[in-house]
Amino acid sequence: MTASFEELRLEGVSRSFSGNAALADLDLTIRRGEFIALLGPSGCGKSTALNCLAGLLPLTGGRIWCDDTRLDTLPPEKRGFGMVFQNYALFPHLSVWRNIAFGLQMRRLPRAEIRKRVDDAVHLVRLKEHVAKLPGQLSGGQQQRVAIARAVVLEPSLVLMDEPLSNLDAKLRLEMRTEIRRLHQTLGLTTVYVTHDQEEALSLADRLVVLRDGKVQQIGPPEEVHTRPVNKYVADFMGYRNLVLMQASTVEGGRVTVTGHGLTLVGTPVGDIEPGDAVVVGVRPEDLRIGDVVEDGPAAVVEVVEYQGREVAVEARTASGIELHLRTDRRPAPGDRIGIAVDPRRLLVFPAGPDS
Template sequence: MSFTRLRLDDVSRSFGGHPALEGLDLTIERGEFIALLGPSGCGKSTALNCLAGLLPLTRGSIWSDDTRLDTLPPERRGFGMVFQSYALFPHLSVRRNIAFGLQMRRLPRAEVRRRTDEAIRLVRLEEHAGKLPGQLSGGQQQRVAIARAVVLEPALVLMDEPLSNLDAKLRLEMRTEIRRLHQSLGLTTVYVTHDQEEALSLADRLVVLRDGRVQQIGSPEELHTRPVNRHVADFMGYRNLLPMRATRRHGSTQMVVEGEGLRLIGSPVGPVAPGTDVIAAVRPEDLRIAEVQGTGLLATVEVVEYQGREVAVEARTESGLLLNLRTTQRPALGDWVELVVAPARLLVFPDDSSTTGRATDRAATDSSATGSPRTDREVPA
């Protein structure tokens, strides 16, 4: 069932009266690669299963152009699915696993063989076509699962965390393989993952979910550089989330924030007014060691992790706040460093958390400050 546009209108699903997915509105253009991204329990797999027809909707509708799909059984939607567990038949060879769906459709034998051969070639398993799944590596089994989905020439391919069972090297290789197949075959793909790096590298657009609700939809660059709230920022790699208070405006577009012995200048996202609680967010790579002494925030290096050209550093301020940074410099344990952040790289979000949530935020920053802060420096660019 080919389409130009797939539309999800107010798609919702509850279990025992508890909403697992609420009000998902999403339009998918033909040929797009969409990643559903979020932590465990956010509703992303529920959304995928609703789209596949494995779960009925509690509310809403799904449309393929002008055809309503949510009233159709899974087999009539024409979608291919790749499961986290691969779900291969252990007693069938690679070739027979891939051909199975075509045979169930009662296609001519010559057509089944042609399409199966082509799928095997696409996933580069020609030398393994006669093997059983148990004789293959995890990456090879995942390729069989992908070939089995695409051989049906589906209008949409659904992938539910297909790389989560692979080691780091295989995950990287298979990411490239999935993107290559998507582009070469002109597939439309919806991909579920909890790995933001995986989503950024694969998708044309990302849909970030939290507690069953969409937080933000946008391109990888949009979500990476301009998350719309603190929850998206947290999930997109802003490891430094600092509970602070907005004190005054700085120019027409920036805000001075204070707390935890710091005074910082950042860029507000959303309604931020002086006198309100805020969360200041900065990525580790945007927190830099100052080149000129006396211009930054003093902190003591507590952890250094070698990561090739860069090192990941944890440093604690004099007030006890733990900060994460990445740097090409090589500080040693116990060194004092001065840290600076450009105002454009420090995002300031309204603190919309409850009292409990705020306590969690503070625990996440691992702050152990007690009493009056010993420093109160404004950290410039």
């Protein structure tokens, strides 16, 4: 059993399934009390990483250290981590109370202590009036709360959450997100959270780990990953919906001028870019502004306008046929000709190479 740790180190953790690497060389150090989000599209290896941490999948390479104890050779029941599963995995034949008490009973704690801790956990997730029910009699959100209570009642040194909100409707998802954040703030439990939802990851985590095809792309705090993605894949995943293949023409003083599709734009280079290189230009819809139509300036014709509450999402097409997504509080009409303006700091220019 691991009581608590200062640092949990993953060294070159790898897992392959019949020769195909699902997770390759994951290096990560998790500090006590941290909230880490593993983020990536489906099939990126994030759930594999979580299962490796939990001990449900043996590693095919690398080691996991809990301070100075080697962890990856221990079976799941000896690791003392709490896990919240995507489908909750509540025991259908046990009442809410017994579900939550299960882990404590497995540890053979005195009956009085079990009762007290389960009652506290039930109180924490606000399920007092449902303790005698079976999981099948609860709503999705309530089942979710039971699953969380069952994992945290053991006060585990690490809580693992595998897309816990993906089966909930939009409103409940927001509520539970706040709830998870609140729990993390109250209990201070170290958490590793797997999700494919960038917004969820940004709002919950202290640090993000962005994965793609089993490889780490970027590790950093939410602001950093959000504003300075290291490559075009991370940018794509973090909401840079406008990704356009262009060519660098001049590079100087932290600014790069790119041309292509009849457009000339100025942006910020990310990585090594030489004049003449093929580049991918990334910009978020909310960083594209509608300006006046100027001679030789970038312009586009509005095609689709979607009302989204405070803002409208606009899909426009340039003369050369590139589709642009932008968000604005103005309300253009389909067919309008608009000028496009963008802050060079918000226009990121990535090398176009296959990988970087």
